[in-house]
Amino acid sequence: MTSHSLPEDQPTQLFVDGEWIDGARGQFDVENPATGETIASVADCDVAQGIAALDAAVAAQAQWASTPARERAELLRRAFEAVTERTEDFARVMTLEMGKPLAEARGEVAYGAEYLRWFSEEASRISGRYNASPEGAMRQLVARRPVGPCLFITPWNFPLAMATRKIAPALAAGCTVVLRPASMTPLTSLLLVRVLQESGLPKGVVNVVTSTQHDVTDALIADSRLRKLSFTGSTGVGQTLLKQAADQVLRTSMELGGNAPLVVFEDADLDVALAGARAAKLRNIGEACTAANRFFVHESIADEFSRRLAEDFAGLNVGDGLAEGTEVGPMISEDALAGLDELVQEAVSAGARVLTGAERIDGPGHFYRPTVLTGVASDAPILAEELFGPVAVLTTFATEQEALELANATAMGLAGYVFTQDMARVLRLVEQLEVGMIGVNQGVLSSAAAPFGGIKHSGLGREGGREGIEEYLETIYVALPDPFKDR
Incomplete structure (x- = not known):
């Protein structure tokens, strides 16, 4: 202990x-x-x-x-x-x-x-x-x-x-x-x-x-x-x-702040993409400037990806970080917790579908259940804000160009994540994604040896x-x- x-x-x-x-x-x-x-x-x-x-x-x-x-x-x-x-x-x-x-x-x-x-x-x-x-x-x-x-x-x-x-x-x-x-x-x-x-x-x-x-x-x-x-x-x-x-x-x-896109193409290895998505979203309880906020998933695999991601999130152990087996700790403060929940509930009221989570956990402490949302309106505030918490918002796309436009539709440009087995596509995105750092088929990209x-x-x-x-x-x-x- x-x-x-x-x-x-x-x-x-x-x-x-x-x-x-x-x-x-x-x-x-x-x-x-x-x-x-x-x-x-x-x-x-x-x-x-x-x-x-x-x-x-x-x-x-x-x-x-x-x-x-x-x-x-x-x-x-x-x-x-x-x-x-x-x-x-x-x-x-x-x-x-x-x-x-x-x-x-x-x-x-x-x-x-x-x-x-x-x-x-x-x-x-x-x-x-x-x-x-x-x-x-x-x-x-x-x-x-x-x-x-x-x-x-x-x-x-x-x-x-x-x-x-x-x-x-x-x-x-x-x-x-x-x-x-x-x-x-x-x-x-x-x-x-x-x-x-x-x-x-x-x-x-x-x-x-x-x-x-x-x-x-x-x-x-x-x-x-x-x-x-x-x-x-x-x-x-x-x-x-x-x-x-x-x-x-x-x-x-x-x-400064981030609003990282995570893009999963139709040819992605789903096991790799799901593991990367979990790391990119839930590392540090989602309280990271590099955290993936906006998940863009190709329409042909969106149902399976969202179902498996929700199952994964639902099975996580939330609790005191010092307790054995804890996988997701508390948010930093009551204000942070309340602000995140307000964005989630606003999206749900506007028609978003909750696949898991979307609720606070009774205290003591500032805990929020890991959450997966789909069907969020394109103009929803939750897509424009840096969430800084354990909430993933999933949107579908049909073409590479559409995915690129969705990913770049933010004033932020810190990190982005791409899951695909097409290296030519990777090179195209490296030249067009408006971010300073890109993770390819992985959800963690920080290193002391990298800028x-x-x-x-x-x-x-x-x-x-x-x-x-x-x-x-x-x-x-x-x-x-x-x-x-x-x-």
Whole structure:
């Protein structure tokens, strides 16, 4: 039986300039969404403490930037090993504060830790170039240097991976950090920084401010010393932050909302497609920006696919993420649960057919039964919203072109999923689907070694892969005289 208690060394204070300190605004409570109980009270910082965190990052920037790449790499590698060694602690904390099943939480530990390892290997590969200009009149030197102090705002749904995905490339590039984790799930980030500290993190290089107030973020973004803002969250909040960032012309990375299509063609292997659909929809309780929201199934196989998917969803074990055998945990909050149910009931009232689910589960906790809907009107709000919950909405199509038009009929463009055995079709869709990432015959596509990000209203920039470290580097061009001119 897994303990409901936090690790003995679980921090609940702010981390500023290498010190753990209390919040000037007192504390706020963190709730277990499976029980509604408070699991910890965490420091609530004020604007002055947020600025103090930036002061520390600014003071540490020059020294950290000049630290040899190998030393930065070794710190990240030690942190990777330490996080991996504490898999059970991190998994338990995530399940307690976010709700995901413990098995999935362990998976996130492996995934999140991999960013520390990947970027430890990228730190020493930062390079520029030197070449003669095309006309031969000069030599051109291109150098790379760190962007500078960064502000990271991370979401509640992947509390470890979203932090490591930003912190690891920043540290590898030589940037210092102020991290503001989501107030609903701050504990995982605080434990991560404890591990970084124990791995040899210098003072001021990473600072963590936990807060319930937006004025802390507003003040940090308005400070001319901040040079980079990275945010993962909703498109609406991202748009607001981009407007704020414009005043200081900040470098920005925005990983925003999604409304992923999942397209199943007539030639798909149905067993593969059903397994992929379940993973793409129910991973992380459906509370993922990459989650498949809109299922488009060829009319010739729609009846069988929808029946089998509904049978699968109906048999899933919903419960506390720490309980043995749980496959679908609680939603993050009562507001999230109520909003999802409202969309479902609105669709049902307008004529949608319920194949399974479409109902809340009595508390305690914020549980929703895995749901499959068909016959939803094309203009239904449920097709336009990012659902962030265990609800699949199925629509049929007749032709490849129709499927493509349906899939692209959204302002979002983060991820998409395609199930077919026709590789020529895959190549056509790769060139026409308006998304930044495509899963072919699989429902999970995230990897530390791959560039993660979207197009359209789903964001700017990429995280992970070789591209991930580029977001934290400035390009400096130097024009040099022709060394052969006077010979």
